[in-house]
């Protein structure tokens with residue numbers, strides 16, 4: 033039987049960070065990847081990573097702190113996320129940012145997105161990031177990546193420690209020994225209808241966008257050995273996709289975080305647009321026929337950010353996904369909402385945000401605690417039909433801040449680690465943009481270090 037210090041299951045950001053971390057520490061590593069390519073949901077992502085205290089924030093004159101990051105994560109997570117995980121993240125994220133830069137990962141700009149009190153979304157090109165880590169792995173002779181090699185089951189020794197993995201390769205079943213630990217980084221289950229049907233039936237009809245190998249394999253494998261699962265009640269889609277969107281072509285726009293409102297088919301607002309787009313997704317899915325529009329004016333359009341994965345509103349125009357009209361009357365006609373209701377909605381909203389007392393949903397900011405909304409009054413007017421996509425599941429196996437997988441009593445399952453989207457507990461009821469890629473990198477590295485230090489060998 034083949035034997036390695038660490039066996040990693042899944043080659044997305046969490047698995048690749050772990051492979052490089054463990055490889056640089058001199059460990060022998062086998063990374064099993066189910067597909068014929070690396071990247072999972074990571075390479076489909078918008079590439080925002082939530083960091084604080086970086087050189088990029090300093091250059092932009094942004095004042096931020098780990099305390100503010102923790103506070104925002106707690107607020108966005110509705111206070112039900114695991115404070116030990118978010119505190120650990122906040123205290124270790126800056127070191128991981130520097131580590132990623134050191135691995136050749138390029139950060140190109142900074143924006144405020146969901147859950148940010150200040151701009152802390154550091155944008156990478158996720159393909160470039162995975163390629164940079166892969167290049168590093170290829171320089172490490174002690175790290176091997178095996179493609180088309182799905183892990184099937186975790187195996188325990190007589191003392192109850194996970195010490196082997198059963199996987200498939202070239203049509204045959206193989207077993208590999210993991211001397212120091214098995215690290216599960218198989219991502220979420222956005223592509224598994226059975227699990228989504230079981231745990232998120234409220235999302236039937238939502239678009240599915242995610243890595244094609246992301247079917248919850250890791251959760252099932254860990255569950256078999258008694259892993260507890262956190263955050264299942266908070267599975268939500270993400271708002272802001274055109275109904276014709278797929279993973280391959282970007283058709284997402286978050287104009288609401290630049291000042292757009294959201295209206296339903298009755299022409300009415302139904303939510304405070306500054307909250308997490310996961311919660312916006314939940315609210316949108318409760319509207320008549322699940323049809324909603326983002327509506328904005330030229331003042332908001334002028335805030336379009338060229339080449340930004342979420343804020344390039346001009347790209348939506350070029351792709352002919354927007355209704356653009358000179359009057360609200362024409363806009364109401366295009367999207368088939370009653371004109372008098374739309375006019376009333378916009379007039380109440382404009383008055384409310386100007387007095388600071390928006391009467392219906394209390395909107396005061398653009399996103400979370402950041403930015404000031406502007407009245408919708410300057411033609412032309414824009415509407416973007418938007419819906420909900422299940423992108424990332426964020427509910428998964430319980431872990432502690434050493435990335436050890438926990439049983440229902442909070443005890444580590446010996447030999448078993450997990451990092452990235454396969455884990456639950458970090459996000460709680462909501463999601464801060466950039467915290468999923470961020471946690472994949474931070475905890476992927478931590479898991480590798482902890483496994484090699486033998487923390488979970490009992």
Ligand SMILES: Cc1cc2nc3c(=O)[nH]c(=O)nc-3n(C[C@H](O)[C@H](O)[C@H](O)COP(=O)(O)OP(=O)(O)OC[C@H]3O[C@@H](n4cnc5c(N)ncnc54)[C@H](O)[C@@H]3O)c2cc1C
Pocket residue numbers: 041042043044045046047064065066067069070071072073074075076077078079080081082181182183184217218219220241242243244245246247249250423424451452453454465466467468469470472
């Ligand atoms: C469209 C989109 C936009 C997003 N934008 C952002 C963003 O801007 N910021 C942010 O923080 N998050 C974002 N996310 C979420 C984020 O991309 C993911 O949560 C994150 O990339 C997960 O990383 P990971 O390494 O845990 O999993 P993944 O990157 O999904 O990697 C998991 C890997 O495991 C492999 N695998 C699965 N099962 C097995 C098995 N049995 N054996 C071996 N290998 C297996 C998969 O094939 C895959 O390669 C977005 C997600 C999507 C889909």
